[in-house]
Amino acid sequence: MKICIVGASGKLGTYMIRxxxxxxxxxxxxxxxxxVPKLAEFEGRITVIPGRTDDRDVIRRAVAGCDGVLTVLxxxxxxxxxxxxxxxxxxxxxxxxxxxxSCGWHITRDGKDVYSRRLRWFVKVFGWLGRVVRAVDLDxxxxxxxxxxxxxxxxxxxxxxxxxxxxxxxxxxxxxxxxDPILASNRTRRVDFALFMVSALERDELxxxxxxxxxxxxxxxxxxxxxx
Ligand SMILES: NC(=O)c1ccc[n+]([C@@H]2O[C@H](COP(=O)([O-])OP(=O)(O)OC[C@H]3O[C@@H](n4cnc5c(N)ncnc54)[C@H](OP(=O)(O)O)[C@@H]3O)[C@@H](O)[C@H]2O)c1
Numbered sequence: 001m002k003i004c005i006v007g008a009s010g011k012l013g014t015y016m017i018r019x020x021x022x023x024x025x026x027x028x029x030x031x032x033x034x035x036v037p038k039l040a041e042f043e044g045r046i047t048v049i050p051g052r053t054d055d056r057d058v059i060r061r062a063v064a065g066c067d068g069v070l071t072v073l074x075x076x077x078x079x080x081x082x083x084x085x086x087x088x089x090x091x092x093x094x095x096x097x098x099x100x101x102s103c104g105w106h107i108t109r110d111g112k113d114v115y116s117r118r119l120r121w122f123v124k125v126f127g128w129l130g131r132v133v134r135a136v137d138l139d140x141x142x143x144x145x146x147x148x149x150x151x152x153x154x155x156x157x158x159x160x161x162x163x164x165x166x167x168x169x170x171x172x173x174x175x176x177x178x179x180d181p182i183l184a185s186n187r188t189r190r191v192d193f194a195l196f197m198v199s200a201l202e203r204d205e206l207x208x209x210x211x212x213x214x215x216x217x218x219x220x221x222x223x224x225x226x227x228x
Contacts, residue, residue, distance in 0.1 A: 001025045001026070001067040001068055001201065001202075002025070002026040002028070002065060002066050002067055002068075003020055003025045003026070003027055003028070003066055003067065003068040003069065003070060003201065004027075004028045004029075004030065004062050004063045004066040004068070004069045004070070005017060005020070005027060005028070005029045005030070005069075005070045005072075006030045006053050006059065006062070006069060006070065006071040006072065006085060006089060007030070007031065007053055007071065007072030007073075007074065007085075008027075008029030008030060008031045008039060008046075008048070009029070009031035009032070009035035009036070009038040009039055010031075010072055010074075011190055012072050012102060012190060012193060012194055012197075013029070013031070013072055014038070014039070015190060015191045015193075015194030015195075016070055016194040016197055016198055017029060017039075017042055017046060018194075019194055019195050019198040019199075020070075020198050021042075021045060021046070023198065025068075025198075027042075027045075027046040027047070028046065028047045028048075028049060028062050028063075028066065029042075029046050029047070029048050029049070030048075030049050030050075030051060030053055030058060030059065030062045031048065031050065031053075032050070032051070032052055032053075033050040033051065036048055036050050049061060049062045052081075053071075053072075053081070053084075053085040053088075054079075054080070054081050054084030054085045054088060055088070056084075056087075056088045056091070056092065058088075059085075059088035059089055059092050060088070060092040063089065063092050063093045063094065063097070064092075064094075065094065066093065066094060066097055067094070067096075067097055067098065067201075068097055068098040068099070068100070068201040069089055069093050069097055069098070069099050069100070070100050070102075070197050070198065070201070071085060071086065071089050071099070071100070071101045071102070072102050073085065073086060073101050073102055073103050073141055073144050073145070074141070075130070075136050075137050075138050075140055075141040076135070076136060076137075077134075077135065077136075077137065078131075078134045078137050080137070080140050080143075081137075081140065082137075082140045082141040082143070082144040083140050083141075083143045083144040083147060085144065086101065086144035086145070086147055086148055087144075087147060089101075090147065090148065090151050090153055090155075093153065096154065097153075097154065098154050098156075098200070098201045098202075098207075099148075099153050099154060099155045099156070100155070100156045100157075100158060100197050100200045100201060101144075101145070101148055101155065101156070101157045101158065102157075102158050102160060102193070102197060103141060103144075103145060103157060103158070103159055103160070104141075104159060104160055105119065105159050105160070105161055105178045105186075105212055106119065106123045106138070106142075107141065107142060107145045107157065107159055107210070108178075109145075109149055109157070109210040112176075112177050113177050113178035113179055113212070114177065114178060114179025115178060115179065116186075119178075123138065126138065127139070145157055145210075149210070154207050154208075155207070155208065156200045156206040156207060156208075156209055156210075156211070157209075157210040157211075158193070158196055158197055158200060158210075158211055158213060159178070159210055159211065159212040159213065160188060160193045160213060161183065161185075161186045161187055161188045161212070161213060161214050161215075162186050162187055162188070163187075163188055163189070163190045163193060164187060164188070164189055164190065165189070165190060165191075166189045166191070167189070167191070168189060168191045168192055168195065169189055169192055169215050169216055169217040170192065170195075170216050170217075171192065171195055171196060171199060171216060172188050172192050172193065172195075172196050172213040172214055172215055172216055172221075173213070173214060173216050173221045173225055174196070174211035174212060174213045174214075175211070175212055175214075176209070176210070176211070176212070177212065178212050180212075181220060181223075181224050182214065182220055182221055182223075182224035182225065183212055183213075183214045183220060184219075184220035185214055185215070185218030185219050185220040185221065186214065187214065187215055187218050188213055188214055188215045188218075189215055192215060192216075193213065196211075196213055
């Protein structure tokens with residue numbers, strides 16, 4: 001597959017590049033011009049298109065001819081970066097391309113997620129603080145996902161739990177709603193979040209789903225995953 005990774009130079013992005021190359025995909029990466037050096041280890045193995053991820057012209061060039069697009073949705077700044085990025089991908093990706101977006105558990109598709117007091121408190125305080133210092137706009141990430149959910153493209157929105165570094169534990173397990181018992185451990189290795197994103201490109205059962213994921217070796221996943 002030829003795939004584009006939008007937001008390629010971050011932690012999630014670089015893990016996704018590694019997984020994609022291991023699977024034999026051809027990779028085009030988009031990242032901010034100042035972050036191009038962060039992709040030095042992949043020189044000669046991927047194509048890098050420098051530019052802001054909400055720049056429609058950059059995205060149009062990057063996704064041309066791609067069978068899949070993996071987008072890291074981040075709520076940085078107050079200039080609608082996340083919704084601008086999502087809209088550019090929705091508008092310019094090839095008609096049948098698989099589109100996979102990342103976000104956190106705070107995004108809800110149908111309002112049926114049940115959140116812990118800790119998560120609600122975190123979103124409230126982090127969202128408020130981010131707006132006050134004009135550094136983070138969580139509402140814009142919500143708007144980005146609203147547009148994706150309303151679209152008839154072949155999308156998947158992967159909702160990550162709290163993340164940690166560490167060796168891979170394998171493909172995370174998922175559920176439709178935060179609050180489902182299998183997700184209670186609320187912990188996923190970042191490398192496995194990336195694995196889920198890349199594997200979603202080839203999993204048709206995830207089209208038009210917003211899987212909330214958790215590490216497969218966590219206590220809640222072990223307790224609630226049926227054994228064969
Ligand atoms: N962190 C968590 O605990 C957590 C939990 C659940 C879900 N998630 C989701 O996981 C995904 C990756 O998050 P992450 O925290 O692990 O970060 P990450 O992978 O390191 O990615 C951060 C991204 O944001 C970009 N960025 C940083 N500062 C920016 C700015 N001022 N303006 C524009 N772009 C900027 C980075 O680009 P450069 O390389 O150019 O700086 C990079 O592409 C996100 O979709 C997030 O919602 C994160």
